[in-house]
């Protein structure tokens with residue numbers, strides 16, 4: 001088990017290092033930050049001074065090594081625009097993002113999992129079909145389309161809810177719905193198929209043959225098994241708590257991390273972009289790690305090193 | 311004779327229009343041991359799964375299954391659930407898949423004790439340990455904390471048996487209960503089942519391909535072919551002098567311990583359930599088939615007292631096995647140096 | 648002389664042990680120092696107590712699990728590590744029929760497709776040809792094309808078992824490890840499958856490890872037989888000799904207990920005492936607590952597997968010394 005954890009943790013570290021490198025390469029290759037930030041009409045001396053100040057005059061590999069070394073020391077750099085520590089600026093935005101994504105996650109879990117379980121238990125009925133049709137729609141519609149539809153209906157037509165901005169609970173409803181509905185649909189579909197798979201297993205028949213009431217069979221025998229694949233998707237949803245709101249924050253002009261990322265990319269504010277990417281990678285990787293540990297808890301076959309099979 | 315404990319009447323089962331069980335009548339009396347043997351896929355398992363309503367919804371089941379005069383196929387589901395595991399216990403084929411992979415043995419066994427014996431807490435643990443001891447699993451106390459994947463095939467099979475007898479059933483339906491057990495443990499399990507029958511008056515339905523085990527354990531035997539019972543009677547005379555050519559064929563296919571001879575399989579294949587031959591289902595493979603066999607499907611009729619056979623030619627002499635073909639010497643048969 | 652298909656030297660495999668997040672676990676020595684050779688084209692039967700390590704030995708022999716000690720050689724070359732390309736290439740030549748057919752099949756795929764799958768994995772043949780070969784393989788074990796279109800749970804126990812056998816045979820392997828391959832089959836189909844395996848052995852030089860509790864079937868198919876008890880081999884020799892003239896007291900109990908119809912209520916050696924606990928192996932000979940002929944020496948000293956001049960090896964202090972027997 002400890003070995004298993006160590007392997008996972010090592011992989012997580014490698015993943016983060018790759019993300020960091022990737023961010024570095026892409027951002028340096030796609031335009032000169034000095035020109036983007038200072039503007040094209042700035043005299044060359046000023047540009048050179050800016051480059052010197054930020055170390056952009058060094059060979060690319062020196063920049064990379066410095067950058068990597070700084071990250072290892074926990075220094076994520078200064079915003080080139082505001083000349084404040086990037087990490088501080090990003091941290092200020094996190095609560096706003098979580099204010100959207102956490103309620104949305106709760107919505108996904110509270111709606112998606114019960115719907116999926118219920119649909120599987122009533123496979124083939126009208127309810128099941130209705131859930132599946134809704135899930136396909138919820139899954140297929142891009143979030144900006146859903147956001148626009150919700151805005152059109154609830155803000156423009158009905159005038160019930162504001163179409164953007166921040167401050168009251170009313171402001172949160174549309175963005176949270178936009179975020180939550182798509183995830184709930186995906187989760188419902190996934191839970192349903194995991195559940196159907198488990199319900200067809202011979203051990204479910206054994207549990208019935210023991211005389212357990214059907215509700216006890218579902219609760220005690222089917223759900224623990226169906227939870228194993230479902231945990232993967234839930235882990236992914238948790239992992240996207242920070243990064244999953246980029247589109248929605250932009251549409252509803254919500255001052256979260258996602259919108260900050262869009263702005264920072266447009267203006268080549270390297271430190272901010274890197275800092276956000278690192279944060280996103282870290283949440284993703286951490287939630288993956290938690291999923292792996294949960295697997296071990298839920299599935300005893302993985303706990304002591306699964307034995308090889310065909 | 312006393313009233314039967316369970317009486318199956320005219321049971322039919324079809325999957326997507328393909329019949330799997332085509333009219334089975336069978337009675338099991340209290341304390342009796344009935345063996346069910348027969349061709350793979352002939353509906354042995356499905357018959358009993360249908361009786362306990364354990365088949366998926368797509369199975370079309372008709373007929374009656376009477377327990378104390380109540381038809382299990384017509385009762386409300388909660389009443390059937392009370393019968394399952396309590397009055398009728400079931401041991402499944404494929405024990406490794408039939409156990410829940412994420413639950414410890416303690417939990418899987420304890421459930422039955424809580425449900426049907428009203429035990430709780432320490433009493434469950436003690437009784438669970440006693441049951442594992444009974445089925446010959448060493449180190450029972452520790453094994454309760456194992457998961458199915460940590461046990462061998464035969465150990466899982468014995469857990470399955472312990473689960474089925476935990477509810478102290480009046481009838482135990484054992485579907486291939488000893489396939490994964492070596493003969494000494496098999497003997498131990500068969501002795502255990504015999505003791506349960508003696509002490510608790512439990513009836514036993516033993517579904518098995520092992521004719522030796524059936525002969526040794528059962529009072530009566532039913533032979534199934536293509537979804538029907540083709541022969542039934544007391545075990546010893548039935549195996550000594552079968553009345554149906556299919557039973558004869560089974561006995562002739564048995565390997566022996568004495569010499570390595572080429573085994574004699576029954577020629578041909580089982581009929582497709584969607585396109586059954588006219589007349590007797592076994593006729594296309596039967597060495598004794600005559601024009602009379604191609605008419606109506608023969609019914610199960612009493613031949614001798616207590617013996618039933620569904621053969622259109624009840625006067626056939628099947629006592630002597632046909633001569634075996636000469637053993638083909640396999641090129642690699644000599645001892646390996 | 649050609650290299651043996653499989654050569655196992657003092658292999659051992661233990662489960663459990665060590666500390667985990669979930670507490671200490673007892674060590675179960677499932678296979679405890681087994682040496683075996685399987686010449687090409689021959690069949691080795693393995694019989695023995697339930698839980699004595701037969702399935703584990705089968706997995707070790709095919710390299711599906713790595714031994715803790717000892718080594719496995721296949722066709723004269725060391726067994727590659729699981730997951731490597733060499734190991735994967737070897738899969739095609741070495742197949743296993745698993746004990747639990749339902750667990751070995753994917754419930755979402757029609758069985759004919761699962762039979763064809765090894766061909767796709769190893770890139771053999773065009774898709775249409777693969778399908779035809781799968782149907783042939785199914786026919787060889789007595790299953791129709793219609794049955795091939797079904798899902799595993801729609802087949803009876805014996806039908807599923809035959810699917811697994813067909814899948815193992817489709818790549819024309821050189822080595823087959825069968826774990827209880829025929830126990831779920833009625834005797835007629837069992838005869839058909841056993842005959843098929845014997846014919847394959849004769850025609851293609853298929854080498855087999857045949858794990859079974861059915862001594863009669865082992866007698867029909869095996870050239871040699873090894874008897875396992877608590878992770879070790881206690882007797883090994885030509886099938887005929889071991890099953891007709893068993894020397895180890897455990898084998899004698901096995902042979903006497905084999906049931907047959909007709910011989911009703913026959914004599915059998917009932918083993919007394921507890922079945923062995925692999926987590927607490929008795930000192931000396933592991934069988935001594937249940938052995939009808941055990942003496943003091945059996946409690947202290949573990950017997951080695953000693954071959955007699957006739958090639959029949961036994962691990963028992965009470966077996967007549969080899970020299971006398973040969974005389």
Ligand SMILES: Nc1ncnc2c1ncn2[C@@H]1O[C@H](COP(=O)(O)OP(=O)(O)OP(=O)(O)O)[C@@H](O)[C@H]1O
Nearest residue numbers: 325330350351352353354355356801802803804805
């Ligand atoms: N869920 C299902 N869907 C479709 N067909 C099924 C299903 N379950 C069983 N069958 C079919 O019903 C027939 C009878 O199956 P059953 O399991 O009763 O056979 P069996 O006599 O127990 O055979 P075995 O000895 O091999 O276990 C078989 O042909 C099988 O393929």
Ligand SMILES: Nc1ncnc2c1ncn2[C@@H]1O[C@H](COP(=O)(O)OP(=O)(O)OP(=O)(O)O)[C@@H](O)[C@H]1O
Nearest residue numbers: 460461462463464662677697698699700701702703
């Ligand atoms: N993954 C595992 N974890 C812990 N113990 C295991 C594991 N796999 C097998 N064992 C133990 O190892 C021993 C040998 O198991 P194995 O499956 O090889 O027995 P077997 O001879 O095939 O028995 P059977 O005839 O009952 O199938 C058993 O005591 C079993 O409980």
Ligand SMILES: [Mg+2]
Nearest residue numbers: 355403803804
């Ligand atoms: Mg069956």
Ligand SMILES: [Mg+2]
Nearest residue numbers: 462463702746
């Ligand atoms: Mg095994």
